[in-house]
Amino acid sequence: MKFTKLAAIALISLGATATYAQDSVKIGALIPLSGNYGFLGVSERYGIDMALEEINAGGGVLGRQVEVQYEDSGTAAQATRKATRMLQNDGVDFFVNGGGSSVSTAMAEFAARNKVIDLALDPNSEELVRGKANRYFFLVPPPSSMIANAFVPEVAKLGDSVFFLTHDYSYGIAQTTEQRRVLEEIGDVEEVGEIRIPLGTRDFSSQIIAVRNAKPDVLIVNVAGIDSTALLEQIWEFGLYNDMQVAIPLLDFEDSWAIGADKNEMIALAGVEWHYNISDKAQAFKDRYQEKYPNADFPVPTTNSVNAYLGVRILLQAAEAAGSLESEAVVKQLETMTLEESLKMNPLTVRAADHQIVQDFVIVKVKPEAEREADYDLYEVVTVAAGADIVSPEAEATADMSAFD
Amino acid sequence: MTQVDTNTPPAPARPMARRQGAMAAKFAALLAVLLVLPFIVPLIGMNVGIASEIVIYSLFAIAFNILLGFTGLPSFGHAAFFGTGAYMVAILQYQGIENTAVALLTAALGGGIAAGLVGVLVCKKRGIYFGLLTLAFGQMFFIVALRWDEVTGGETGLTGLTRSTIDLGFAAFDLNDQMTFYYFVLLVFFLSILVIWRILSSPFGAVLRGIKENELRVQYLGYPAYLYKWAAITISGAFSGLAGGLFAYYQYATYPEFVFWVQSGNVVVATLIGGGLNSFFGPILGAAIFVGAEDLISSYTEHWMLFFGLLFISVVIFFPNGIPQAVMRLTSWIRGRTGAQDADKASEETGK
Numbered sequence: 001m002k003f004t005k006l007a008a009i010a011l012i013s014l015g016a017t018a019t020y021a022q023d024s025v026k027i028g029a030l031i032p033l034s035g036n037y038g039f040l041g042v043s044e045r046y047g048i049d050m051a052l053e054e055i056n057a058g059g060g061v062l063g064r065q066v067e068v069q070y071e072d073s074g075t076a077a078q079a080t081r082k083a084t085r086m087l088q089n090d091g092v093d094f095f096v097n098g099g100g101s102s103v104s105t106a107m108a109e110f111a112a113r114n115k116v117i118d119l120a121l122d123p124n125s126e127e128l129v130r131g132k133a134n135r136y137f138f139l140v141p142p143p144s145s146m147i148a149n150a151f152v153p154e155v156a157k158l159g160d161s162v163f164f165l166t167h168d169y170s171y172g173i174a175q176t177t178e179q180r181r182v183l184e185e186i187g188d189v190e191e192v193g194e195i196r197i198p199l200g201t202r203d204f205s206s207q208i209i210a211v212r213n214a215k216p217d218v219l220i221v222n223v224a225g226i227d228s229t230a231l232l233e234q235i236w237e238f239g240l241y242n243d244m245q246v247a248i249p250l251l252d253f254e255d256s257w258a259i260g261a262d263k264n265e266m267i268a269l270a271g272v273e274w275h276y277n278i279s280d281k282a283q284a285f286k287d288r289y290q291e292k293y294p295n296a297d298f299p300v301p302t303t304n305s306v307n308a309y310l311g312v313r314i315l316l317q318a319a320e321a322a323g324s325l326e327s328e329a330v331v332k333q334l335e336t337m338t339l340e341e342s343l344k345m346n347p348l349t350v351r352a353a354d355h356q357i358v359q360d361f362v363i364v365k366v367k368p369e370a371e372r373e374a375d376y377d378l379y380e381v382v383t384v385a386a387g388a389d390i391v392s393p394e395a396e397a398t399a400d401m402s403a404f405d
Numbered sequence: 406m407t408q409v410d411t412n413t414p415p416a417p418a419r420p421m422a423r424r425q426g427a428m429a430a431k432f433a434a435l436l437a438v439l440l441v442l443p444f445i446v447p448l449i450g451m452n453v454g455i456a457s458e459i460v461i462y463s464l465f466a467i468a469f470n471i472l473l474g475f476t477g478l479p480s481f482g483h484a485a486f487f488g489t490g491a492y493m494v495a496i497l498q499y500q501g502i503e504n505t506a507v508a509l510l511t512a513a514l515g516g517g518i519a520a521g522l523v524g525v526l527v528c529k530k531r532g533i534y535f536g537l538l539t540l541a542f543g544q545m546f547f548i549v550a551l552r553w554d555e556v557t558g559g560e561t562g563l564t565g566l567t568r569s570t571i572d573l574g575f576a577a578f579d580l581n582d583q584m585t586f587y588y589f590v591l592l593v594f595f596l597s598i599l600v601i602w603r604i605l606s607s608p609f610g611a612v613l614r615g616i617k618e619n620e621l622r623v624q625y626l627g628y629p630a631y632l633y634k635w636a637a638i639t640i641s642g643a644f645s646g647l648a649g650g651l652f653a654y655y656q657y658a659t660y661p662e663f664v665f666w667v668q669s670g671n672v673v674v675a676t677l678i679g680g681g682l683n684s685f686f687g688p689i690l691g692a693a694i695f696v697g698a699e700d701l702i703s704s705y706t707e708h709w710m711l712f713f714g715l716l717f718i719s720v721v722i723f724f725p726n727g728i729p730q731a732v733m734r735l736t737s738w739i740r741g742r743t744g745a746q747d748a749d750k751a752s753e754e755t756g757k
Contacts, residue, residue, distance in 0.1 A: 034710045072703055072710075075667075076562070076660045077652075081700065085452040102660050105561040109658055127561050169551055170560035199551070 025066045025325060027052075027312065028092035030079045030107065031121070032099045033072040036225070039254070039297065040304050044098045044121055045070065046293055047301070047308030050285075051316075061316050062323065073099035076106035083110050093325045094118075096311050098304070101125035101171065104139075111136035115327050117334070119311040122304055124250060126174045129356040133399035135331060138355045140311040141273060141303070144171075145392040148178035150361035150385035151249045151271040153186065155179075158245045158269060159217020161192045165207065165231070167223045168196040175222040175249060192216045197223055197231070204234045211240065218245045218268075229258050232266075241266035253302045256378055264366055264378050273303040274343065275362045278384050282343050285309070299376045306343055314339045314348060314357070345384050353397035358387040428602070435686060436595060443587050451700055454655075457587045459693045461651045462675065464594045466688030467601060468644030469672045470681040474688075475605055476637045477617030479536040481669050482543025485523070486516040486642035488550060488664030490649030495563035495659040496556065503569050505580070509593065509650045516646015517639050519546070524638035528631045531620060543669050550661040562660035566653060580654070590651055597644055602685060604640060613637050671695065678720050680727025687727055694728060 029048055032041035048068055056065050069086060073079045079099065086092040095118040097107045104120035105128065111118035112134040119138045120128060126144040128137070155162065162183065166176040176194065183189050193214045195207050211219055219240070223231050232255065235241060245268035253272070256264050276286035289301040301309075318333040319325055335352035342348040344360040351358055364379035372378070443456045465487055472478040490512035497508050527538045550557045557563065568580035571589070580586045604610055612633050615623040624630050653659045662668065676682075679691020698716065703709035724731040 033707045070707060072707060074703075075662045076658075077656055077662070078699070080656065081452070081455060081458060082703065084454050085700065085704065088452055089447075089450060101561050102662060105564055106656070106658060106660065109564045113657065125561065132561060132564060170554060173554075199548075 023064065025061050025064050025316075025319070026090070026092045026094075027066065027068045027315075028083065028086040028090070028095045029068050029070050030073040030083060030095065030097040030099065030103070031070065031308075032074075032103075033070070034074070037099055040122060041073075041098055042297065043254075043302045043304035044308040046289065046296065047121075047305035047310075048096070048312050050288065050292065050305075051309045051312035055313070055316055061320050062325070066316060073097060073103045076102045079103045080106050080110045083107065084114075087114060087116060092116075094315055094319075094330075096121055096308070096315070098122045098308075101128065104128055105132050108132050108134060108137035117315065117327050117330055119315055121308045121311050124175075125171060126178065127170065129354040129397070130399060133354045133397075133401065135355075135401050136327060138311075138334060138350065138357065140307045140314075140357055142359060142361055142390075143356055143392075144174045144178040146356070146359075146387075146390050147175070147249050147271055147361060148182045149390035149392070151247075151269075151363060152179050152182035154269060154363050154382065155218055155220065155247050156183075156186050156189050158247065160188070161190045161216045162218045162220055163192055163211050163214050163216035163244075164194040165211070165219065165221050165223055166194055166196050167227065168198050171224055172197070172222045176220075179220065179222070179249060197227065199227065201227055202230050204231050205238070208234060208238045208240055212238075212243060216244055218247050221246065221248045222250075224250075229255050232259050232263065236263045236266055241268070245269065252304075253298060253300065257298060257376070261369075261372075261375060261378060265369075267366055269382070270364050270379070272362050272364055272379070273359075274301075274306045275364060275379065275381055276300055277381050278360070278362055279343070279345050281341065285343050299374070310339065310343065310348060310357075313341060314350070344387075346386050346388070349387070351391065351394065351397070353394050353401065354399050355401065356391065358391045360387050361385045361390055428606075431686065432595075432599070432602075435689070439591055439595075443584060446697075449701065450704065451697065453583050453587070455696060455700055457583070457590050457655050458652075459696050460587070460590050460594045461648050461655060462672075462692040462696055463689040464597055464651070465645055465648035466672055466676045466679070466681065466692045467598055467685070468641050468648060470676050470685075470688045471601065471605065471613075471637055471641040471644075473673070473676055474681045474683065474685075475610065475617065476613040476634060477620075478531065478634065478637070479533075479673075480539045480638075480641075481536045481666070481673065482523070482539035482541070482546075483641075483645055483672055484664050484666065484668035485543040485546035486520045486645040487649035487652070487668065487672075488546060488659075488661075489519040489642075490516040490646030491653040491659040491663050492550065492557060492563070492649075493646065494650040494653040495558075495566055498566050499563060503567065505569050505571060505654075509647060512650025512653075513643045513647040516649060517643030519646070520642020521635070521639040524635040524642070528635040528638060540666060540669070543664070543666055547661060547664040547666065550664045557661070558659075560661060562658055564658040566657045566659075568654050568657070586655070590655070593647070593651060597647060601640075601644060605685070609633070609636070674717055678717065678727055680724075680729040682726060684727075684729065687729060690728060 031044045032038050052066050052068060060066055069090060071082050083095060097103055097118060098121050101123035104123045107118045115136060117136050119140055121140050124141050124143055128139045129143050164176045166172045195210060235246060246266055247269040248267060249271045251270035251272055276282045286300055314337055318330050318337050322329040322333040334350050337350045339348040346360055349358045362384050363382040365382050367378060367380045443453050446453060446456050469483050472480045493512040493515040494508045497511055523542045527535055530538055551560060571578045578585050580589055612628050616630050616633060620630050675691040675695035676688045678694055680687035681691060699713060702712050
């Protein structure tokens with residue numbers, strides 16, 4: 001008796017999800033909602049919501065509305081477990097994920113095994129377009145090689161010698177390795193030293209003294225997360241920026257906002273994935289964001305919002321073009337996709353060989369205080385490197401992008 | 406904690422056969438529940454795969470509880486041994502060794518050796534010193550997993566593992582099938598906890614329990630307590646490694662976070678929720694609640710951490726012996742409200 005009741009409930013709920021899935025297109029978003037990266041998840045959510053609002057206002061995809069199911073990405077193991085449930089029980093059609101390179105690696109693995117599309121919204125890991133790349137996985141942000149190709153030529157204009165501060169784990173090491181490669185290609189800039197910074201370092205005085213003694217023209221900082229905020233604070237305290245130019249290949253607006261407007265003065269050159277001054281579309285996106293989220297933690301869209309927006313837009317545009325939600329058809333469309341609404345200068349394109357998204361990269365420098373129009377107006381654009389010029393050579397893409405079995 | 410009443414003579418020991426019979430019945434009941442678990446989880450909106458995770462986590466928690474519940478050693482670095490097992494399976498597979506049995510035995514061996522090495526350095530410590538040292542050693546393993554890119558794959562771990570097909574001649578079992586994998590995991594789990602129970606109910610296990618109650622007295626009785634502690638750490642590490650190996654297969658991958666201190670903390674929480682401090686089977690319930698509640702709550706609300714935290718805090722404050730104690734209190738309270746006067750009295754006694 002009890003069993004039949006339970007079975008009936010189960011059947012009804014199964015039926016309910018089945019009909020629901022037919023009514024709308026469903027995106028499963030595994031983004032960080034707790035823990036260290038929780039604040040990034042909020043930004044990602046803004047971007048996803050803005051993309052969906054636009055698309056649904058324009059009639060949705062394949063004549064159907066699009067909805068998103070948010071879940072906390074947590075750890076890699078938690079993320080794939082939740083993704084399995086969302087795929088098999090909740091009828092999710094596509095996935096996007098945040099939570100850094102470890103969650104993204106796990107989701108890439110999940111995507112390949114289940115033949116379902118996943119787009120990673122926030123890691124810059126080179127590995128994700130090399131060894132870990134696969135047919136069903138796409139990396140939205142630029143990987144380390146693209147950043148290095150855009151940034152290092154600008155560094156070379158600042159001086160003749162560089163010193164690296166490298167975060168001592170996969171991300172930091174990949175950044176420095178790629179930048180060193182470009183340095184060697186350029187040829188006339190000398191590397192005078194490198195110090196590896198262990199994860200979780202809070203006191204950088206010994207490293208800063210070593211850097212000062214090495215007397216480089218340019219200090220390149222490849223340190224991420226909270227460690228990087230602490231490092232920048234101490235570079236400021238020690239006045240290191242008076243002796244050399246401080247260059248940050250990948251600077252998140254979150255970090256510059258955290259250290260405060262005055263301390264940003266020390267940053268001679270920085271790479272950012274996006275800036276609202278690079279095009280009219282970018283400006284319009286910023287205005288829309290400010291109107292929609294007047295109380296957001298960050299007064300301008302951060303890279304994480306932009307990447308989330310772009311990821312969802314390109315995915316759904318591909319589904320529309322494919323005329324289907326079926327993974328294989330959408331992958332084929334994505335591989336030839338060009339997104340005109342790129343929020344950058346040039347349209348975004350997807351490279352079929354390794355599923356990295358070819359995109360512009362922005363180099364900025366600090367804006368003098370007198371010229372700032374608002375408290376968040378910290379940088380002026382030095383140059384925008386076009387995606388086609390900075391993407392790694394296609395011949396280097398060695399990942400197996402064939403169907404998984 | 407058990408209270409020792411020195412005034413009343415000890416109760417006559419139950420006949421061995423009867424005790425074993427009761428235990429056998431408990432094992433049989435557990436097996437029966439776990440056999441149907443994959444059919445129960447879909448009914449509450451969860452995925453079948455989670456059943457495997459619950460069972461693997463149960464093995465980890467029971468292995469961990471050899472130290473916490475039975476020897477009284479609070480280890481806060483057990484993810485190191487779990488992770489070592491997981492990396493063993495992955496590294497072997499990257500070297501081309503795909504045999505499941507070999508891989509899992511190596512995982513257990515790796516976990517055991519890692520625990521044995523750490524054990525040499527911590528086996529003379531107890532209490533908070535033991536806890537802090539194991540925490541520190543655990544983080545050492547994490548840094549190695551994160552930094553030794555050539556072997557461990559660094560931050561992004563080792564992915565793309567395969568589960569093989571076990572061919573027994575008369576039948577072949579493809580572990581890629583969720584159900585087959587679950588029953589394979591269940592088999593390994595059940596054999597493991599039988600062995601763990603056998604170890605804990607031996608004279609060796611009695612010494613461990615003695616160490617929990619009063620280490621000094623055990624030493625005065627002539628037992629080299631630190632050697633027993635070392636052996637307990639090693640055995641616990643070996644079974645944790647085995648659980649880690651299964652987890653690598655479950656995830657088709659190994660990540661540094663398997664070795665992270667948070668993982669060490671999770672197993673402590675799961676064990677405590679289940680009432681592992683004075684129960685052999687408690688950690689299984691704890692693991693089921695820990696894994697299940699997290700998945701279930703997070704599918705309803707993004708603020709799952711809040712509810713999860715409240716659950717844990719209320720268990721620790723109100724029911725230090727875990728959910729089973731809460732259930733017992735609840736049933737005696739219900740009986741007290743509905744039953745006759747004598748039932749009321751009985752419930753008051755059990756309430757104490």
